[in-house]
Amino acid sequence: MSFSVIGKPTGRLAFVLPLSLLFLAAGPVSADEQGAVEPVVEAAVPGQNATLKQLGAGYTLNLRGIEGSDSVNFDVRADRVVTGARLNLEYSYSPALLPDMSQLNVLVNDQVAASIPLPKETAGSPQKQVVEIPPHLITDFNRLTLQLIGHYTMQCEDPQHSSLWAKVSNGSELQLQLAPLALPNDLALLPAPFFDRRDAQRLELPFVFAETPSTTQLEAAGAVASWFGAQASYRGAHFPVLLSELPAQGNAVVLLTEGQTVAGVQGEAAAKPSVRVLTNPNDGNGKLLLISGHDAGQLKQAAAALVGGSGVMKGEQASVEGVSQLHPRKPYDAPNWLPSDRPVQLGELTEAKRLSVAGYDPGTINLPMRLPPDLFTWREAGVPLHLKYRYTPQPVSSNSSLLVSISGKFIKSLPLPSQELLKDDQTLMSRLKQDETLLRDAHLTVPLASFPLQSSLQLRFMYDYIKQGECRDIIIDNMRGTIEPTSTLDLSGYRHFIALPNLGVFRDSGFPFTRMADLSETAVVMPDGYGTAEVSAVLDVLGHFGDSTGLPATAVSVVQAGDDAVLRGKDLLVFASGGNQPLLQRWAEHLPASLGGQSHFQLSDLAYRVRDWVSGDDRIDERRSNGSVALGSGAVDNYLTGFESPLDSGRSVVILAGGSPQGLGEVTAAMGAAQDEDNAIQGSLAVVNGTRVNSLVADEQYYVGDLGTFRYLQWWLSRHLGGTLVLTAVGVALASVLLYLSLRARARNRLKD
The missing domain is CATH 1.20.5 (Single alpha-helices involved in coiled-coils or other helix-helix interfaces)
Structure with missing residues (x-):
């Protein structure tokens, strides 16, 4: 069967590459095979254990009131089935609770899994309880809820009394016993099982080649790795590389040209590039994603078809009739980045249902945001935020408000007037009678310095509970709050201009390479005689870029040093392990490490001034060197460094170098590791020793971007x-x-x- 598909971006968080694709199914799976899931194979697989903190509960769960609750979500991979589950619960509760009328309920997907009594004898002290959860309550996507039913008197009681409390430690652990579930070989399941969004663990997906891949084959593999990196998102991704062997267990991506064979798996002999799913011969529960073509060029076509049109593939195999790009990418159009050329509606940042909350103490509405890292904020008042919201007005005067924050940093509190305060406004009252909610709007200016590059706009409705008097206090759950999807945040007034090198924005956003989301202005420069470690490092970094942009790197160039013509007009991402990169010799004056075994560093206090915030004052980044040191050692250090390209003004070079292939792996691992003030990649040079990172800085600095003549003159004179x-x-x-x-x-x- 053939398909004609035109894909285009369908949202900011889910991307479809704009390709015109024609697929021809070469080996369809029968309807019976596609419709039925194979029986469970009874074999031991690693269990899934996670604390409530790992599941998203950043703090102790505080359950208050006569019916207080809090929840976390957990998921189970599509190729796993739960055979047993337990919750190792750590909790404490108020001594004032009546044992006969109070309990702590454990619910899974709103079904009661257990009710824990709260006896007087153990009140007020830490308790531990193992709760067995029936496996049949657990599905693919699950919600675990802890609910307090609490009472302190047999008479009339205050439903919000301070003695009605229980605390559940976020160190409580959920343990799942799992068995494998064999899935059909069906492209319609992609990206599963190679990546499963239900799995919160870091993605580890091997790439298999018959021999050391050519640069063109690496371009194909890079597109696929960046696609999986975009899918993995916050989880991170690592792509080990194997030559002429398949993994002993689990899943893998295999890239072969015609005539190549790995452990019995052959590249397709068809005249057209193809994508196929098959079972791993070494593991009946593992799958192989076979990407093949007549030559390396067709391999790139198959990879482009996979990352752009996987949503329309089905069956065991699909052949690619043709691939063409409809429109070239534009700078800063990464799907994951906030648009800087127009106002963005908040409804574009999340699902509409997540913009509504209910109850007196509703949860926070979180809107994830990624900023272009080079927004120029010098002398800018802030980002205009036009907020439209609905809420349920309370009958009488109250202190209810809507809190606006950025990643936990308070910005402003907007009052939510009661009906009593609105009674003289007949227009508002008439609108209120229509659906018992009131639409209001507010214009705010949010300082861009309040935005980390990866941030969250947080909106929380805070309703004041008004006590009616003894025996009259009854909580009626009729409070509602909604942020209108048409609310806007406008970055269009900001120019793009930044001082480089800045390894902080390279680590966080892949900038300046990700300025073009498909990496069409990037050249990856491979070392001479590269092997599996260097290839894995390249795939890991491209996967990291995919996480930043949300777009596969379908236009990246992979080259080797030799001809300057292929390096001109590009931002250069250079990899080296030991002394196998010729560019390290040619550009030795720009490097912190010499090939003769002597390392020389210029030092400043940047390491003590780590900045995670966007700033228009580039002098903060300019930590001029205040000393230097030369070290004699037997090997080149592991480091990242950046400088302006010696071949093109305004173009950038970033080098990832290791004293050995293993050292290069440490450098790429540091990019994906958690960062803190004492262990952050910043400045123009970051030296990596194992898991330790020391950031240094050099004097040379250059600028990329455009301020316009008048704005640039103002900025230059101010400096x-x-x-x-x-x-x-x-x-x-x-x-x-x-x-x-x-x-x-x-x-x-x-x-x-």
């Missing part, structure tokens, strides 16, 4: 006092000359009269 004085003196002199000539002409005219 150069001497230039300001000279320009002022020239202006005064010019004005004086003009005034002198004017007065002289006037005097001559009077004399003539």
Whole structure:
């Protein structure tokens, strides 16, 4: 069967590459095979254990009131089935609770799994309880809820009384016993089982080649790795590389050209590139994603078809009739980045249902955001935020409000007036009678310095509970709050301009390479005689870029040093392990490490001034060196460094170098590791020793971007006092000359009269 597909972006969080694809199914799976899942294979697989903190509970769960609850989500991979589950619960509760009328409920998907009594004897002290959860309650996507049913008196009670509390430690652990579930060989399941969004663990997916891949084959593999990196998102991804062997267990991506064979798996002999799913011969529960073509060029076509059109593939195999790009990418159009050329609606950042909350103490509405890292904020008032929201007004005056924060940093509190305060406004009251909610809007200016590059706009409705008096306090759950999807955040007033090198934005966003989301202006420069470690490092970094942009790197160039023509006009991402990269010799004056075994570093206090915030004052980044040190050692250090390309003004070079292939792996691992102030990749040089990172800085600095002539002149004068004085003196002199000539002409005219 053939398909004609035109894909285009369908949202900011789910991307479909704009390709025109024609697929021809070469080996369809029968309807019976596609419709039925194979029986469970009874074999031991690693269990899935996670604390409530790992599941998203950043703090102790505080359950308050007569019916307080809190929840976390957990998921189970599609190729796993739960055979047993237990919750190792750590909790404490109020001594004032009545044992006969109070309990702690454990619910899975709103079904009660267990009710834990709360006896007086153990109240007020830490408790531990093992709760067995029936496996049949657990599905693919699950919600675990802890609910307190609490009462402190047999008489009339305050439903929000301070004695009604229980605390559940976020160190409580959920343990799942799993068995494998064999899935059919069906492309319709992609990206599963190679990546499963239900799995919160880091993605580890081997790439298999018959022999050391060529640069063109690496371009195909890089597109696939960046696609999986975009899918993995916050989880991170690692892509080990194998030559002429398949993994002993699990899944893998196999790239073969015609005639190549790995452990009995052959590249397709068909005239057209193809994508196929088959079972791993070494593991009946593992799958292989076979990407094949007649040559390396067709392999790139198959990879482009996979990352752009996997959503329409089905069956065991699909052949690619043709691939063509409809429109070239534009700078800063990465699907994961906030648009900087137009106002963005908040409804584009999340599902509409997540913009609504209910109850007196509803959860926070979180809107994830990624900023382009080079927004120029100098002398800018802030980002305009036009917020439209609905809420349920309370009958009488209250202190209810809508809190606006950025990644936990408070920005502003917007009051939510009661009906009593609105009674004189007949227009508002008439609108309120329609659906018992009131639409309001507010215009805020949010300082861009409040935005980390990866941030979250947080909106929380805070309703004040108004006590009615003894025996009259009943909580009616009719409070609602909604953020209108048409609310907007507007970055279009900001220019793009940044001081480089800046390894902080390279690590966080892949900048400047990700300025073009498909990496069409990037060249990856491979070392001579590269092997599996270097190939794995390249795939890991491209996967990291995919996480940043949300787009596969379908236009990246992979080259080797030799001909400067292929390096010109590109931002260069250079890999080296030991002394196998010729560019390290040619550009030795730019490097912190010499090939003769001596390392020389320029030092500043940047390491003590780590900045995670966007700033328009690039002087903060300019930590000029205040010392230098030369070290004699037997090997080149592991480091990342950046500088302006010696071949093109305004183009960037970033080098990832290791003293050995294993050292290069440490460098790429540091890019994906958690960062803190003492262990952050920043500045123009980051030295990696195992898991330890030391950031240093050099004097050389250059700028990329465009401010416009007048804005650039303003900025330049603000940084150069001497230039300001000279320009002022020239202006005064010019004005004086003009005034002198004017007065002289006037005097001559009077004399003539």
